[in-house]
Structures are given as structure tokens and as C-alpha cells.
Amino acid sequence: MFNVRKLAWVGFAFMLTGTALVAVMIILNEASVLYTFYPPLAAHPFFYVGLVLLVLGIWACCFGVFINYSHWRKAHRGQPTPLLAFFAMGVFVLWFFASIGITIEVLTLIPWSMGLVETTNVMVGRTLFWWFGHSLVNIWYLVAASVWYVVVPKLIGGRHFNEKLIKLVVILLVILNIPGGFHHQIVDPGISLSIKYLHVFMSLAIAVPSLMTAFAMFAVFERAGRRLGGKGLLGWLKKLPWGDVRFLAPMIAMIAFIPGGAGGIVNTSNQLNQVIHNTLWVVGHFHVTVGMSVVMTFFGICYWLVPYLAKRRLTAKMNRLGVIQTIIWTVGMVLMAGSQHAAGLLGDPRRTSFTTYGDHSTALSWIPYEYVMGMGAVLLLIGVLIQVYAVFHMMFFAPKGETEFPVAEAEDGAAPAPMWTERWGLWIVLLLMVVAMAYVVPIMDFILNAPPGSPPIKTW
Amino acid sequence: MKQAVYGLLLYGFLVLPPVAALLESIMIVHMHMQMPLLVLSGIFMARFFQIHFPRFFEKWNKNGVPGVLLFMVIWSYWMIPRMMDETLSVQAVEVFKFISLPFLAGVSLRDSWSKLGSSAQSMVFVFLTVVFLFMAWIYIGADKQICNNYLEVEQKTLGWGSLAFALIMIIYFLQLFYIDQSEYK
Ligand code: HEM
Ligand SMILES: [Cu+2]
Numbered sequence: 001m002f003n004v005r006k007l008a009w010v011g012f013a014f015m016l017t018g019t020a021l022v023a024v025m026i027i028l029n030e031a032s033v034l035y036t037f038y039p040p041l042a043a044h045p046f047f048y049v050g051l052v053l054l055v056l057g058i059w060a061c062c063f064g065v066f067i068n069y070s071h072w073r074k075a076h077r078g079q080p081t082p083l084l085a086f087f088a089m090g091v092f093v094l095w096f097f098a099s100i101g102i103t104i105e106v107l108t109l110i111p112w113s114m115g116l117v118e119t120t121n122v123m124v125g126r127t128l129f130w131w132f133g134h135s136l137v138n139i140w141y142l143v144a145a146s147v148w149y150v151v152v153p154k155l156i157g158g159r160h161f162n163e164k165l166i167k168l169v170v171i172l173l174v175i176l177n178i179p180g181g182f183h184h185q186i187v188d189p190g191i192s193l194s195i196k197y198l199h200v201f202m203s204l205a206i207a208v209p210s211l212m213t214a215f216a217m218f219a220v221f222e223r224a225g226r227r228l229g230g231k232g233l234l235g236w237l238k239k240l241p242w243g244d245v246r247f248l249a250p251m252i253a254m255i256a257f258i259p260g261g262a263g264g265i266v267n268t269s270n271q272l273n274q275v276i277h278n279t280l281w282v283v284g285h286f287h288v289t290v291g292m293s294v295v296m297t298f299f300g301i302c303y304w305l306v307p308y309l310a311k312r313r314l315t316a317k318m319n320r321l322g323v324i325q326t327i328i329w330t331v332g333m334v335l336m337a338g339s340q341h342a343a344g345l346l347g348d349p350r351r352t353s354f355t356t357y358g359d360h361s362t363a364l365s366w367i368p369y370e371y372v373m374g375m376g377a378v379l380l381l382i383g384v385l386i387q388v389y390a391v392f393h394m395m396f397f398a399p400k401g402e403t404e405f406p407v408a409e410a411e412d413g414a415a416p417a418p419m420w421t422e423r424w425g426l427w428i429v430l431l432l433m434v435v436a437m438a439y440v441v442p443i444m445d446f447i448l449n450a451p452p453g454s455p456p457i458k459t460w
Numbered sequence: 461m462k463q464a465v466y467g468l469l470l471y472g473f474l475v476l477p478p479v480a481a482l483l484e485s486i487m488i489v490h491m492h493m494q495m496p497l498l499v500l501s502g503i504f505m506a507r508f509f510q511i512h513f514p515r516f517f518e519k520w521n522k523n524g525v526p527g528v529l530l531f532m533v534i535w536s537y538w539m540i541p542r543m544m545d546e547t548l549s550v551q552a553v554e555v556f557k558f559i560s561l562p563f564l565a566g567v568s569l570r571d572s573w574s575k576l577g578s579s580a581q582s583m584v585f586v587f588l589t590v591v592f593l594f595m596a597w598i599y600i601g602a603d604k605q606i607c608n609n610y611l612e613v614e615q616k617t618l619g620w621g622s623l624a625f626a627l628i629m630i631i632y633f634l635q636l637f638y639i640d641q642s643e644y645k
Contacts, residue, residue, distance in 0.1 A: 425635035436624035
């Protein structure tokens with residue numbers, strides 16, 4: 001059989017090389033194109049080559065997962081896949097199809113940045129970027145959600161929620177995801193109003209599985225808390241293991257998804273997007289969603305995954321440090337994201353360097369919020385240093401021992417998920433249908449009614 | 461029966477004038493979204509008719525062939541550019557669309573599907589794929605505006621969209637061959 005482990009290492013090597021190349025080009029100031037590298041901003045061709053390597057690495061990992069999955073299917077006929085493996089399959093299917101958009105974009109930008117092609121179609125580039133970019137954030141989210149659904153219930157001594165519902169959430173998020181990219185282009189030209197209007201529905205459709213997640217998680221908590229003797233309306237809350245960093249970090253991450261998701265719904269509404277687009281509000285949004293919901297979950301994972309891999313133990317002292325780290329990170333992010341949201345509403349732009357616009361009074365009114373951002377940033381820096389220290393310590397210095405890999409079981413007597421949930425061939429076909437339906441109109445419009453196209457531009 | 465209610469809700473939503481107007485304002489959405497959704501609503505609503513009029517289906521659609529033929533005729537009819545164009549200009553044609561797609565095409569497809577053997581089911585897929593390919597050829601190839609109500613660029617878009625759908629159908633077919641479906645029953 002094909003060696004999947006080797007494939008994963010190959011993928012890792014590609015991604016590492018690609019990231020290094022991209023970072024070097026940025027540091028050399030040869031890639032002043034920011035994170036979305038929107039054309040017509042042009043970087044050095046090596047920047048794009050680095051991105052290609054990154055995608056090749058992702059694909060190597062995707063194929064590793066697909067091969068593993070089909071191998072498991074053959075060996076376990078008629079059995080539904082274990083939940084974490086099902087999540088992995090969803091995540092990597094999404095990775096694969098999401099990265100096709102950006103691959104096409106980058107492959108057209110390389111000859112353009114080398115001067116072999118004179119102009120590029122800016123709108124097609126942006127659209128292909130968000131085909132990928134939106135799914136990317138949902139890939140992170142899906143990984144975090146896998147921990148919420150499968151690991152957190154075990155840590156609180158409970159059982160996971162109905163397997164069929166969990167798998168349905170994964171399937172919906174995979175099928176409906178990619179066209180969500182259009183909600184990043186609500187103020188872009190060249191897309192007709194009726195198409196944008198249809199995409200509001202598409203974008204909000206993704207909120208449905210997210211809400212299902214919230215409902216399921218709180219049901220799990222309440223059940224576990226009551227089993228531990230929690231009484232009354234909210235007594236079960238007190239029974240949860242707040243002092244355990246493995247629970248505390250992902251729990252705060254989940255709570256952060258409430259303002260995160262609500263902010264997202266603001267962003268995706270046409271009129272409200274006019275107010276917040278390209279202001280610091282959006283930066284605040286992704287500090288809550290990425291910086292809290294996703295990253296804090298990953299931080300929490302470290303406290304059992306790293307000792308598990310290193311065959312060591314999580315000590316009480318390290319747990320206490322983890323709790324402190326979690327609190328510092330939470331306070332830092334709340335200051336950071338809160339002030340960014342507020343400053344954004346007052347018009348403070350994103351993606352610009354500091355200026356007071358000739359001491360204009362509006363611009364001056366942003367400054368207090370920017371101080372708060374600075375304080376948040378200091379706390380976050382401290383938090384990240386502690387986290388890096390903790391990971392190194394748990395990897396190399398913590399006492400030897402056994403650590404469990406926490407995976408929750410189903411409720412007693414719960415039915416396994418029906419086998420139709422495993423029809424990945426069909427889910428992929430539906431995903432492609434949704435993508436075809438969503439992209440053919442704007443892309444054709446951009447190409448058949450194309451403006452002259454833009455030469456590469458380097459601003460600094 | 462719950463299904464039939466969902467079907468009715470979907471149908472009711474699609475019939476709402478603002479929804480219909482929005483979907484019909486974009487050519488490809490009209491043909492590749494509104495029309496299939498109407499069929500889908502019929503597929504759901506079929507439960508109601510199957511439960512209340514079992515004798516009718518027993519008598520007229522015993523082996524599923526008449527039903528699937530009716531589906532094919534109705535579906536092909538609505539792929540003709542002239543017909544789609546007329547729904548926007550002639551109210552009666554629009555009404556016929558909203559009746560024929562769910563109640564003639566959707567209901568009969570649902571009733572026939574389980575009665576057909578797997579090779580006949582494959583024939584339906586082949587039929588749809590061929591129709592999509594044919595439409596891709598017409599709509600990408602035509603160098604004149606063929607509808608009164610839609611621009612040439614929309615026509616081309618519909619052509620490319622049809623081509624994409626045909627390719628996806630082929631992918632679906634291929635995966636049926638390579639992945640053992642018996643496991644998912
Ligand atoms: C209910 C869920 C969500 C909705 C409806 C939503 C919606 C949006 C929208 C419409 C924007 C574009 C704002 C603009 O530029 O005008 C945006 C930006 C962003 N979102 Fe979300 N979001 C959601 C959840 C998330 C999650 C879970 C993550 C990450 C894990 C995330 C990460 C981001 C990022 C990184 C950006 C900024 C992208 C950029 O550089 O322009 N969002 N979101
Ligand atoms: Cu998005």
C-alpha cells in the first residue's frame with residue numbers, strides 16, 4: 001500500500017519550503033501585496049512560486065487523507081467512520097476544492113509578474129482568491145469544531161452529541177462553503193446586485209450548521225453538568241471543570257464564537273457591509289473568530305496532544321500556567337478585538353499605515369481606541385511567549401508518562417450514523433454543482449465584458 | 461407526509477412573485493436553479509399523491525416507464541429557448557411552467573424512480589448529460605441573441621454552465637463505477 005505517512009512528510013516539506021520562500025520575499029520587501037495579494041499589486045515571481053509549493057504541500061496531505069480513508073473503508077465495510085476521521089475527511093475535501101481557485105489565480109499571476117503577460121483581469125483574480133480565502137477560514141473553524149464536538153465532551157465527563165447530526169453539520173459545511181467567498185466582495189464592482197442578493201442567502205445558509213453546533217454543544221454541557229449533580233436552571237454550569245486548561249481554552253473559544261458569528265452576520269448583510277468594509281471592524285471580526293474561536297481551541301489542544309505525542313504528562317503546574325496563559329490571551333483579545341470593532345465603526349481604515357489625515361478631528365477620535373489595541377497587543381505577545389514556552393516544555397522536559405487522547409463516546413444505546421453520510425462521492429458532486437452554479441455568472445461576466453486589464457503595480 | 465409539506469413550502473416560496481422575478485431575471489438561474497427546484501418540490505410533494513391516489517399510479521405508471529417518459533418530455537420542453545423566453549412574455553406559459561415542472565415532471569419522476577431498474581436509472585442520467593451537452597453546444601455556439609428577454613452574454617453563461625453541469629454528471633457517473641455503492645444502502 002501507498003505510504004501515507006511519507007506523503008504527509010512530503011506535504012510538510014513542501015509547505016515549509018513554500019512558507020519560507022514567501023516569508024523571505026516579504027522580508028526583502030519584494031512582496032508588498034498584503035495578505036490577500038490582490039492584483040494589480042504585484043510581488044516578485046518567487047512569492048507566487050512559494051504559494052504554489054504551499055498548495056502542492058496541501059494536496060499531498062489531502063491525498064494522504066483520502067487514501068487513508070478509502071483504506072479504512074475497505075477494511076471496515078458497513079461501518080460508519082469514527083467522528084474525528086469524518087471531520088478530517090470533510091476538512092481535506094474542502095482544502096482540495098478550495099485550493100483549486102487560488103491555484104488558477106496564482107498560475108495566471110506568475111507570468112504576469114514576470115512580464116511575460118502584460119495585463120491581468122483583476123476581478124477574476126479577486127474572485128478566485130475568495131473562492132479559496134473564505135473556505136480557508138471555515139477549514140480552521142471546522143478543525144476547531146471537531147474538538148468541540150468530539151474532545152470537549154470527554155474532558156467534562158460527558159458523551160458526544162448525536163452522531164448523525166454532527167456528520168450532517170460537516171456535510172453541509174463542505175457542500176455549501178465555497179460560494180461564501182462572495183460575501184467578501186459585497187462592495188466589489190462587476191457583480192450585479194441580484195447576484196449579490198442571492199449570495200446573502202448562500203452566506204447565511206452556512207450560519208445554519210453553525211447554529212446547530214451551538215445548540216448541540218450547550219445540550220452536551222447541560223447534560224454533563226446535570227449528571228455531575230448540577231441543580232436548577234444554571235447550576236450545571238458550576239459543575240464544569242473550569243480549572244482544567246484543556247477545557248477552559250476551548251470553552252472560551254466557543255463562547256467567543258457568539259460575538260464572532262453575530263459579527264459575521266453583520267458583515268454579510270449588504271447595507272451593514274457598506275459601513276464596516278475595509279475598516280478595523282473587519283480586523284476585530286477576525287481577531288474574535290480566528291484569534292479566539294480557532295486559535296484558543298488549538299492552544300487548548302496543545303495541553304494534551306503535545307504530551308501525548310511526546311509520551312509525557314501534563315503536570316498540575318503546567319495546567320496552572322495554561323490557565324494563566326488562557327486568561328492573558330482572553331483579556332488581550334477582548335481589548336484588541338473590542339477596540340477594533342469600535343474604532344472601525346468610527347471609520348478607522350484597515351490595511352493603511354498610521355496617519356492622522358492632517359489632524360482631522362475624526363481621525364484623532366480613533367487614537368484612544370488605538371491605545372487600547374496596543375495594550376491588547378502587549379498582553380497577546382506575553383500570551384504567545386508563554387504558549388511557546390509551554391509547548392517546548394511539554395515536548396521535551398515534562399515528566400515521562402502516559403497521556404490519554406480524549407475522544408468522547410456516544411450516549412448509551414445511541415444509533416450509529418446512517419451509512420449514507422459516508423457518500424463522499426455524492427457530497428463532492430453536490431459541492432461542484434454549487435460551485436458551478438455560483439461562479440459561472442460572475443466569472444463569465446468578468447471575462448466576456450472585461451475591462452482592459454491591469455499591468456503589475458508596485459506601490460512601495 | 462412531512463416531506464410533502466416541505467415540498468409544498470418550497471413550492472410556495474418559489475411561486476412568490478418577488479422570488480420568481482429575481483430567479484427569472486438571470487437566465488442561467490432561471491433554467492438551472494428555478495426549474496430544477498420546481499421539479500424538486502414536486503419530488504417531495506409526490507408523497508402526498510402516492511398516499512392518496514395509489515390506484516392512479518398503479519394503473520398508469522405500473523413499471524415506471526410512462527412516468528419517466530413524461531418527465532423527459534416536460535424537461536426537454538423547458539430546455540427550448542423559445543419556451544423559456546415565453547414564460548416571461550405570456551402569463552399562461554408561466555403558469556404552465558409552474559404546474560408542469562413540479563406536478564408532471566417532479567411527481568412522475570419520483571413515482572417512477574424506485575420502479576425502474578438501475579440500468580433505466582442510468583439512462584435518465586445519460587439523458588440529462590446529453591441534454592446538458594447539447595445545450596452547451598447551442599448556447600456557446602450561437603452567435604446571435606436567441607431570446608428576447610436575455611442578453612447574449614447571459615446566453616453564453618448558460619452554455620458554459622450547462623457544460624459544467626454535464627461534466628459534473630460525468631464525474632458522478634465515474635464515481636458510481638469506482639465506488640462500491642452497495643455499502644451505503
Ligand atoms: C457566522 C459566521 C461568519 C460569517 C457570516 C462571516 C462573514 C464575514 C464577512 C462578510 C467578512 C467580510 C467583511 C468585509 O471585508 O467587508 C468576513 C471577514 C473575515 N472573516 Fe468572517 N464570518 C464568519 C465567521 C468567521 C470565522 C469562523 C472565521 C475564522 C475562523 C472568520 C474569519 C474571517 C477573516 C479572516 C476575515 C477577513 C478577511 C479579509 O482579510 O478581508 N470569519 N467574515
Ligand atoms: Cu468569509
